[in-house]
Amino acid sequence: MSNTFKAKIWKLNDDIDTDIVLPTEYLALKSVEDMKPYAFSPLRPELAGKIQPGDMIVAGKNFGCGSSREQAPEVVKALGISCVVAESFARIFFRNAINNGLLLIECPALHDAVSEGDVAEVTPGEKIVVNGQTFEIASLPENLMDILNAGGLVKAMRKRNGLD
Amino acid sequence: MKHTLVEKIFARNVGHEVKPGDIITVNVDWCMVDDIMAKFCIHKFEEMGFTKVFDPDKICLIYDHFVPATQTDDTIAFHAGDAFAEKYGLTHVHRTDGICHQLMTEAGYVKPGDIAFGTDSHTVTYGCVGAFSTGIGYTEMASILGTGQVWVRVPESIKVVVDGVLPENVTSKDVILRIIGDLTASGATYQSIEFTGTTIDAMSVASRMTMSNMAVECGAKNGIFIPDEKTCEYCGIPYDDSIKELRPDEGATYSRVLHYQAEELVPVMACPSLVDNIHPVSEIKGVKVDEVFLGSCTNGRLEDLHMVANMLKGKKKAPFVQFIVTPASREVYKAAMDDGTMEILSNAGAIITTPGCGLCCGRAGGVLTDGEVVISTSNRNFLGRMGTSKVQIYLASPIMAAKAVIAGEITDEEV
Missing domain, CATH: 3.30.499.10 (Aconitase, domain 3)
Incomplete structure (x- = not known):
């Protein structure tokens, strides 16, 4: 992937758990669209209303820790977030995000180097450029790139089952 | 090469030696789908185009977070789950028997050396019997229900x-x-x-x-x-x-x-609002307590109820404390009825509820409001987990929870 894109940064700190990304009381709403207004509400109730499609999240350590609720990456993707860059990710969130085609990037140095509202230029698998600084980023393992490139796990399975 | 326990379990499953970092495809012995994720998992399964499950005898469908339902649309999950179980011939469906993680070993499913996946992060529980088990999302579970396999990084x-x-x-x-x-x-x-x-x-x-x-x-x-x-x-x-x-x-x-x-x-608690904010109880005593929750897949078993009953025998809860007891399963509930534990807890002033996840995930009676303090034997004290984001959740052992019930405040002293 060498599709460079620009994105406005929303900044969050360490240990953003999935109860913050989407509280349990909204998990049974009928659709992910219905859940969107409540994303991040325990921490920043105003945030979901401000995020514009194409924006990105830059977080600290252990983003997505806690429950296995896949509504968390789904709602982040539904808000139009182009990618989440964190110092590190919790493993269930990591798998869920890839399976839903949400781009995650590990970049430990970025969090301290940016402020909310900064605009970054992201080239997946290569680099992030922001405030005149360049941060190198790694590509994901091949088996995960296969799922991402298929457009997520549902599409990969549909292909396996001869539907697409 | 010398191996850890988890490496041996994976090697047995795939039929060759493995080492950390290897990406392998394992055959799954047990799948657990809980009510919160059922509807979404089933939708993904059908969207993926599967027409049968890999093995209807290796899939457990368990209703626990929404039992009994507290919000108007919760029961949609049960109807979706029941229809799926009927259509694909699932043989292990638990509708009101208790928390999924309690049932997966208590009801005799997961055994030592097995590999199990579940749609809830606390699926890790089955490591208690020497199994490899972990949580995944509903999309990934849908693909396992169809194929019986999943990739794992050792x-x-x-x-x-x-x-x-x-x-x-x-x-x-x-x-x-x-x-x-x-x-x-x-x-x-x-x-x-x-x-x-x-x-x-x-x-x-x-x-x-x-x-x-x-x-x-x-x-x-x-x-x-x-x-x-x-x-x-x-x-x-x-x-x-x-x-x-x-x-x-x-x-x-x-x-x-x-x-x-x-x-x-020493006795410790996880203080608001991070699980790793651990302090000795001796350093935080005196915090006034509004509610105590004894239950969850962490500490809702018979020995937990026994620990609390031993301390509450002949005593009363502090008048202003709401003391909620939720057994982890029907088996636990029955055993605690039979041996007199429930009577002791009830006499002490406990509100005893049906088995299930209960207050742990904020989906049952007992949710709190700004500034209130709850001592919980569960596993997470995240913001907003048991009510508003300004509820103060302390995670504790059953013994420290019992002391708070009696004293009405956090204490490690004799009560």
């Missing part, structure tokens, strides 16, 4: 050794909270935690369950115990050579080794 292992005899009033909950405090909420991310030592050997399977259950709170992929005679008795299987093989090799490689001497451990 994890590095952290060895946690606990030796000696735990002091009075110190439980396996205090041990795992201490470990989480030391490892931090992300300190074991992507890794397996192997628990060993003489303190562990002396623990009941129920106490071990409390620890494997919380392994995910420091980011671990799984937390696992070496199966022993107690494990086999609990699972109703013989302690034979196939089980005895399930132990790490001497000289296996660990990314990190933590050693604890049990005699040095």
Whole structure:
């Protein structure tokens, strides 16, 4: 992937758990669209209303820790977030995000180097450029790139089952 | 090459030696789908175009978070689940029997050496019987329901050794909270935690369950115990050579080794609002308590209810404290009825609810409001987990919870 894109940064700190990304009381709403207004509400109730499609999240350590609720990456993707860059990710969130085609990037140095509202230029698998600084980023393992490139796990399975 | 326990389980499953970092495809022995995720999982399964499940006898569908339903659309999950079970011939459906993680071993499904996946992060619990188990999302579960397989990165292992005899009033909950405090909420991310030592050997399977259950709170992929005679008795299987093989090799490689001497451990709590914000109870006493919750897949078992009943016998709760007891399963509920535990708890002023997840995930009676304090025996004190984001949640052992029930405040002293 060498599709460079620009994105406005929303900044969050360490240990953003999935109860913050989407509280349990909204998990049974009928659709992910219905859940969107409540994303991040325990921490920043105003945030979901401000995020514009194409924006990105830059977080600290252990983003997505806690429950296995896949509504968390789904709602982040539904808000139009182009990618989440964190110092590190919790493993269930990591798998869920890839399976839903949400781009995650590990970049430990970025969090301290940016402020909310900064605009970054992201080239997946290569680099992030922001405030005149360049941060190198790694590509994901091949088996995960296969799922991402298929457009997520549902599409990969549909292909396996001869539907697409 | 010398191997850790989890490496041996994976090697047995795939039929060749594995090492940390390998990406392998495993055959799944057990799948667990809970009510919250059922509707979404089923939708994905059908969207993927599967026409049958890989094995209807290896899939457990368990309703627990929404039992009984508290919001108007909750029961949609049950109808979706029931229709799926009927259509694909699922043989293991639990509608009101208790928490999924309690039932997966209590009802005789997961055994030592098995590989299990579930749609809930506390699926790590089954490490208590020497199985590899971990949580995944509903899309990934949908693909397993169709194929019976999933990819896994073989994890590095952290060895946690606990030796000696735990002091009075110190439980396996205090041990795992201490470990989480030391490892931090992300300190074991992507890794397996192997628990060993003489303190562990002396623990009941129920106490071990409390620890494997919380392994995910420091980011671990799984937390696992070496199966022993107690494990086999609990699972109703013989302690034979196939089980005895399930132990790490001497000289296996660990990314990190933590050693604890049990005699040095003290009662602790996870303070608001992070699971790794661990403090000795002696340093936080005096905090006034509005509610105490005894339950969850962490500490809702018979031995937990016994610990509390032993302390409450002949005593009353503090007048202003709401004391909620939610047994982890119907089996636990019945046993506590039969042996008089429920009577003691009720006489002390407990509100005893039906088995299930209850207040742990904020989906049942007992939710709190700004500024209120709850002492909970569960596993998460995240913002907003049990009510508003300004509720103060302290995670504690059943013994420390019982002291708070009586004193109406946090204390480690005689009550």
